[in-house]
Amino acid sequence: MDLLVRLFxxxxxxxxxxMRDKKSRMALLIPPLIQICIFGYAATLNVTRVPxxxxxxxxxxxxxxxxxxxEGCGIFxxxxxxxxxxxxxxxxxxxxxxxxxxxxxxxxxxxxxGNPASxxxxxDGRNSNTAAIALxxxxxxxxxxxxxxxxxxxxxxxxxxxxxxWFNPNLITRWFVVPGLIAVLVLINSVLSGxxxxxxxxxxxxxxxxxxxxxxxxxILAGKGLxxxxxxxxxxxxxxxxxxxxxxxxxxxxxWLLCGAILLFIIAAAAIGLCIxxxxxxxxxxxxxxxxxxxxxxxxxxxxxxxxxxxxFFQDLTLFNPMRYGLEIIQRIFLxxxxxxxLWRLFAAIISVTVVAILAAIFSFHHKMY
Amino acid sequence: MDDDTHALIDCRNVCKNFTNPAGDLFAAxxxxxxQLNRGEIVGLLGxxxxxxxxxxxxxxxxxxxxxxxxxxLGRDSVKKSRExxxxxxxxxxxxxxxxxxxxxxxxELYARLHGLEGQARVTRFARLLEMTNLARFTTRRAGKLSxxxxxxxxxxxxxxxxxxxxxxxxxxxxxxxxxxxELWSILEECAKEDHMxxxxxxxxxxxxxxxxxxxxxxxxxLLMDAPPADVIGLAQDMCETLHTPADLxxxxxxxxxxxxxxxxxxTPQGNLVRVVVPPHHExxxxxxxxxxxxAIPDFSDGFMTLLSKHMDISLKDAxxxxxxxxxxxxxDETVIDVHxxxxxxxxxxxxxxxxxxxxxGHVFGLLGPNGAGKSTTFRMLxxxxxxxxxxLTVVGENLRTAAARARRKIGYVSQxxxxxxxxxxxxxxxxxxxxxxxRGKIKIDSISRVENxxxxxxxxxxxxxxxxxxxxxxLSMACSxxxxxxxxxxxxxTSGADPLARRDFWxxxxxxSERGVTVIITTHFLGEAEFCDNMLIMMDGMMLAEGTPDxxxxxxxxxxxxxxxALEDAFLAITKAYKEKAEKGGDS
Numbered sequence: 038m039d040l041l042v043r044l045f046x047x048x049x050x051x052x053x054x055x056m057r058d059k060k061s062r063m064a065l066l067i068p069p070l071i072q073i074c075i076f077g078y079a080a081t082l083n084v085t086r087v088p089x090x091x092x093x094x095x096x097x098x099x100x101x102x103x104x105x106x107x108e109g110c111g112i113f114x115x116x117x118x119x120x121x122x123x124x125x126x127x128x129x130x131x132x133x134x135x136x137x138x139x140x141x142x143x144x145x146x147x148x149x150x151g152n153p154a155s156x157x158x159x160x161d162g163r164n165s166n167t168a169a170i171a172l173x174x175x176x177x178x179x180x181x182x183x184x185x186x187x188x189x190x191x192x193x194x195x196x197x198x199x200x201x202x203w204f205n206p207n208l209i210t211r212w213f214v215v216p217g218l219i220a221v222l223v224l225i226n227s228v229l230s231g232x233x234x235x236x237x238x239x240x241x242x243x244x245x246x247x248x249x250x251x252x253x254x255x256x257i258l259a260g261k262g263l264x265x266x267x268x269x270x271x272x273x274x275x276x277x278x279x280x281x282x283x284x285x286x287x288x289x290x291x292x293w294l295l296c297g298a299i300l301l302f303i304i305a306a307a308a309i310g311l312c313i314x315x316x317x318x319x320x321x322x323x324x325x326x327x328x329x330x331x332x333x334x335x336x337x338x339x340x341x342x343x344x345x346x347x348x349x350f351f352q353d354l355t356l357f358n359p360m361r362y363g364l365e366i367i368q369r370i371f372l373x374x375x376x377x378x379x380l381w382r383l384f385a386a387i388i389s390v391t392v393v394a395i396l397a398a399i400f401s402f403h404h405k406m407y
Numbered sequence: 408m409d410d411d412t413h414a415l416i417d418c419r420n421v422c423k424n425f426t427n428p429a430g431d432l433f434a435a436x437x438x439x440x441x442q443l444n445r446g447e448i449v450g451l452l453g454x455x456x457x458x459x460x461x462x463x464x465x466x467x468x469x470x471x472x473x474x475x476x477x478x479x480l481g482r483d484s485v486k487k488s489r490e491x492x493x494x495x496x497x498x499x500x501x502x503x504x505x506x507x508x509x510x511x512x513x514x515e516l517y518a519r520l521h522g523l524e525g526q527a528r529v530t531r532f533a534r535l536l537e538m539t540n541l542a543r544f545t546t547r548r549a550g551k552l553s554x555x556x557x558x559x560x561x562x563x564x565x566x567x568x569x570x571x572x573x574x575x576x577x578x579x580x581x582x583x584x585x586x587x588x589e590l591w592s593i594l595e596e597c598a599k600e601d602h603m604x605x606x607x608x609x610x611x612x613x614x615x616x617x618x619x620x621x622x623x624x625x626x627x628x629l630l631m632d633a634p635p636a637d638v639i640g641l642a643q644d645m646c647e648t649l650h651t652p653a654d655l656x657x658x659x660x661x662x663x664x665x666x667x668x669x670x671x672x673x674t675p676q677g678n679l680v681r682v683v684v685p686p687h688h689e690x691x692x693x694x695x696x697x698x699x700x701x702a703i704p705d706f707s708d709g710f711m712t713l714l715s716k717h718m719d720i721s722l723k724d725a726x727x728x729x730x731x732x733x734x735x736x737x738x739d740e741t742v743i744d745v746h747x748x749x750x751x752x753x754x755x756x757x758x759x760x761x762x763x764x765x766x767x768g769h770v771f772g773l774l775g776p777n778g779a780g781k782s783t784t785f786r787m788l789x790x791x792x793x794x795x796x797x798x799l800t801v802v803g804e805n806l807r808t809a810a811a812r813a814r815r816k817i818g819y820v821s822q823x824x825x826x827x828x829x830x831x832x833x834x835x836x837x838x839x840x841x842x843x844x845x846r847g848k849i850k851i852d853s854i855s856r857v858e859n860x861x862x863x864x865x866x867x868x869x870x871x872x873x874x875x876x877x878x879x880x881x882l883s884m885a886c887s888x889x890x891x892x893x894x895x896x897x898x899x900x901t902s903g904a905d906p907l908a909r910r911d912f913w914x915x916x917x918x919x920s921e922r923g924v925t926v927i928i929t930t931h932f933l934g935e936a937e938f939c940d941n942m943l944i945m946m947d948g949m950m951l952a953e954g955t956p957d958x959x960x961x962x963x964x965x966x967x968x969x970x971x972x973a974l975e976d977a978f979l980a981i982t983k984a985y986k987e988k989a990e991k992g993g994d995s
Binding site for chain 2: 039042045046047252
């Protein structure tokens with residue numbers, strides 16, 4: 038009972054300190070809102086409105102039909118029709134066009150006599166991602182067009198690809214990025230508030246006051262952790278609501294499972310923050326320490342780039358990264374509607390990482406204080 | 408007037424306003440007007456927050472006044488601030504010494520900044536080193552110097568260009584008494600031989616003795632501009648020494664006297680108490696039975712008399728005590744026992760074999776200059792630092808290793824009254840009550856008890872960070888007394904405090920001690936030693952002396968007039984003996 042009274046008053050004090058300060062209150066909601074808007078709207082990997090230039094030496098009906106398909110697919114936007122290769126090159130060089138389509142003069146004739154016809158498509162490799170995606174669309178359109186022509190002649194194309202993307206049928210980047218952002222934002226807030234809470238008390242001199250009171254170091258850690266859990270949850274709920282109702286990302290899974298996953302993840306992040314704060318002697322050190330850790334944690338989580346394309350060493354490193362598990366769990370609950378039978382391995386992993394982080398926080402705290 | 412044109416500083420009706428944390432505008436410097444001439448040492452006296460630092464920064468041109476004008480060496484402080492900064496000497500509170508450079512390298516650096524080269528530099532350095540007695544330490548790194556030597560080096564660096572005017576902001580704060588004396592004699596030499604004009608701010612009242620003139624500041628206003636003798640003269644014929652009745656000690660007597668109407672100042676002095684009462688005041692009749700004898704007032708008596716002319720300084724909402732007998736027996740139990748305590752940080756020995764013990768209900772002072780090791784000792788007692796050697800018990804336990812439960816027996820007031828500034832006074836109290844496991848009625852009762860005891864009612868819902876200085880101190884003490892601890896630890900509680908706040912503070916401490924609470928205090932204000940039952944004087948981690956104020960007094964040579972020696976003289980003698988011994992040890 039005594040323990041509960043003390044712990045309660047510690048958590049209450051922490052929360053009062055945050056909630057009474059207008060700046061801290063704002064800091065809880067405004068930066069995440071800004072970030073989620075930036076990531077949700079601006080950070081998209083989907084390719085649309087690709088400007089292209091055309092040099093049509095054929096001028097035949099077959100060539101015009103291909104160009105019409107290109108224009109009508111929704112990905113490309115015609116920039117100019119030109120008369121020479123030189124002009125085509127210039128448009129690519131000056132970045133006015135990202136893709137150039139060069140149709141040779143024998144295009145229609147070759148098709149009519151049954152020979153293979155070629156189209157040259159040049160893409161601006163300076164932006165490799167867009168180039169690759171644009172090229173694959175252009176190729177896909179050519180393939181469909183080709184099989185249509187063959188079908189018209191009464192022959193069936195031997196292999197048909199019938200593609201379908203599960204969980205995100207139109208492969209909208211936002212569906213993937215925004216739920217991931219829940220994990221990123223919760224990570225930043227929880228690590229930072231864990232790291233700052235003790236550093237701030239140390240700087241203001243109230244930390245000694247806590248240490249001479251009957252609080253044990255473990256209780257101080259628990260109190261700090263619990264209050265971070267509360268503020269982190271408020272923030273997480275806010276971000277999840279924005280994700281579901283503003284960005285209208287379809288939510289397929291169990292809300293309870295999502296809450297459980299986020300709570301676990303906040304505890305892990307807060308423990309990491311408390312670890313930092315037991316080493317930091319000032320607020321500045323705590324802030325620098327936090328960002329030194331958060332950036333690699335996000336990079337090694339699969340949020341920006343797929344883990345499977347990282348070198349082996351870094352892939353191994355990601356196994357210790359709670360962010361990796363938090364991200365994957367949240368994305369899968371959101372888009373795939375994964376249940377606990379699908380995710381238990383990930384949950385087991387995040388629980389073990391959390392336990393390690395808590396033990397590390399306790400150890401470093403004890404080591405530094407006593 | 409001829410004098411007018413030759414004044415080094417001419418400050419005319421200067422005002423500077425600031426906004427306090429609660430958002431209200433207040434005048435940090437309010438209509439200040441004075442002059443300073445060549446060859447004069449002028450002391451700027453007043454507690455923290457009186458506006459001393461602001462005034463000095465205005466004089467250097469680092470800040471602009473809101474109204475009024477300042478002329479320094481004939482130059483306007485706003486239009487020609489750069490010029491002023493280049494030609495005056497200025498030593499701020501935290502002087503920019505490079506701790507990793509040697510004494511000589513620091514001096515060379517400042518000489519180059521002032522463009523002092525060649526033979527001129529050699530002669531100037533020789534003179535400065537001789538004046539400050541630093542010649543033997545030129546190859547030592549500044550970081551390895553003692554507090555007093557660092558201040559001397561700082562002074563050296565601000566004097567390299569041999570300026571006509573030097574401004575010093577609290578150069579002696581936290582410095583040992585011998586070094587303080589030496590610093591002042593350097594300044595006296597500069598004034599006399601180089602005809603410098605010198606402005607020194609200080610919150611040590613006794614340092615007024617070194618000044619030709621004192622500017623007494625309080626809450627931004629300049630209350631008096633006069634030679635120190637005139638300030639002391641304000642309390643002339645008002646000062647008496649009283650004999651402490653047998654059933655009280657001097658501090659207990661002093662507390663009771665302070666609460667009487669008309670008492671302007673009361674100071675314990677050994678077994679006597681010196682009081683300042685206006686002549687013909689009715690309280691004088693009550694004092695007859697304590698066989699009063701006329702006494703010589705000192706500067707703080709004069710300061711308080713001056714203050715009483717400007718505001719009501721009567722004691723409000725202090726704990727009420729009757730003149731009756733109190734229980735001074737049953738105080739033989741030892742509650743703190745320290746034996747052979749050692750603390751090392753790497754090679755550095757911060758506390759060197761210190762032993763002492765404290766009895767229940769006593770007020771025990773850990774005295775010494777900054778860096779003496781008193782805070783380290785204090786932190787070990789509270790269990791905040793592990794000891795490297797020796798034993799210590801506080802109420803029978805070592806707080807470092809004892810269960811957290813044992814810490815309920817102590818209360819702790821940190822330096823600068825640290826508390827949660829974002830929270831209101833009530834929320835702070837609420838938190839600390841909860842921290843000690845209180846709830847329900849017990850909690851409500853404890854909070855209202857300390858609320859009444861410290862008269863916090865008008866400020867209970869104010870944000871702690873916005874409390875006026877005196878109330879911060881009260882709230883901080885209230886928080887640490889909620890759980891009725893047996894021992895109260897206070898780290899530098901009176902550093903820079905207003906004399907009124909200081910008086911309130913000691914009355915409260917006395918009250919606690921009378922109720923059987925043991926009080927441990929660290930202070931670099933050696934004048935406060937008279938309030939302690941027992942004390943330990945430390946320097947460089949060593950124990951220099953231990954005992955009651957009267958024991959300590961024995962170290963000073965007796966005064967010719969048969970009056971008890973001042974404790975300051977004893978401290979000086981103790982420090983001097985220690986330094987001589989240390990130097991001998993260093994030479995052999």
